[in-house]
Amino acid sequence: MAIKEKTSVPSAKTLAKPRGRPLAFDQKMALEAAMNVFWSRGYESTSMAELTEVMGINKPSIYAAFGNKEELFRQALAHYVAGPAAFVTEVKKQSTARQVVESFLQQAAAFFTNKNTPNGCLIVQAALTCGQSSSVIQQELIVYRKRFEDSFAERFEVAKAQGDLPLQVNSQQLAKYIATIHQGMSVQASSGATHEELKAIVEMALRNWPS
Amino acid sequence: MAIKEKTSVPSAKTLAKPRGRPLAFDQKMALEAAMNVFWSRGYESTSMAELTEVMGINKPSIYAAFGNKEELFRQALAHYVAGPAAFVTEVKKQSTARQVVESFLQQAAAFFTNKNTPNGCLIVQAALTCGQSSSVIQQELIVYRKRFEDSFAERFEVAKAQGDLPLQVNSQQLAKYIATIHQGMSVQASSGATHEELKAIVEMALRNWPS
DNA sequence: TTATATTTGTACCGATTGGTATATAAATAC
């Protein structure tokens, strides 16, 4: 019980070495790999076997690190929102509602067809239909989409207060319209639509901006 | 090898009684039941066990009558196109392109939220994401969607020739835009959107009709 | 009746599903 502060001297808790055998993988990289499989295959059609291969970790280690398949999906989803899909939150900082929407849809058009990532949107496609055992995840994704609509509706209310959106506009309706275009574009992208085709769709959808 | 015409005497082939034990179920009703399960659960998440229950037929009989799961899905899909989704073809008979599209989207809004059937569109939702074993079905649904776009684009070309659509309109692009709205509405419906909400979306989408 | 044709129900097939028991390996603490 002699006073030894070797490990506590660095003080930064993140530097304090843990007790047992060290992890043989990088948590973020493993999560990124899992995210990509869920993104392209959806929740239910992604098997633990495939996750094992693609994450480069065997099953017991995945369960120790992430809980179970459901929990792993939730963490992959959070990684998606904070990472590749972060522009969805960022875009609301644009100065006018029109700019917010135009920037959002154009970035989505590029994002959905990015050749380095699966096509379409994880949140839209991962559990549109599923068996009863996955209905919890299905509902959670519905909530994600609804929250997205609500946050855009809020942004439109701000725009109305700031005078860059007509007061008679129904913010919830406009947000749902934008979400519908967005979700339709996701289906199009996962069916093979090109970036140029999606850009044309965005232009058509924005031609009737309320003024 | 004697000449026997007993069975051919009634002449109407449908009245000629088949030789063995008769079928204990109605083929169309069974197909309708299968269609409804695929419609709400998607292709992969629908198990043969659930089909067995809902069709009221046991597995060997299903395989004898419909082939296998893939073939059963194809027949259920044909039943969907010819039955509940027949309005998609019918609507092209409207006299102007604008009427075609408005009627199509408004009927889709009602159809997707019909309380007697699953929400959304079978062709859009049944295999958006899936495992490798279902990629054949996934591709076939993509082809269905593409053909739908093409048929609408053809209708728009007719409209241009008839003078009810401006000549500078890109028919393929317009068709893809309509398809995108349609697919987005399907996602919305399966996420709980109401008929009224979808109607509002249709109105917004049509506000920018080319003139 | 007997023979033939077809459908039905049960009981099963190998493969795959998500999840885990267990023993070994690799690190720190003392």
Added chain:
DNA sequence: GTATTTATATACCAATCGGTACAAATATAA
């Protein structure tokens, strides 16, 4: 050094997957 803690790899679990073998049941044909 030994003890303790954590992660690894193998090998397994019951349940479910799509699909089928087989024998009993039900019809027509002769």
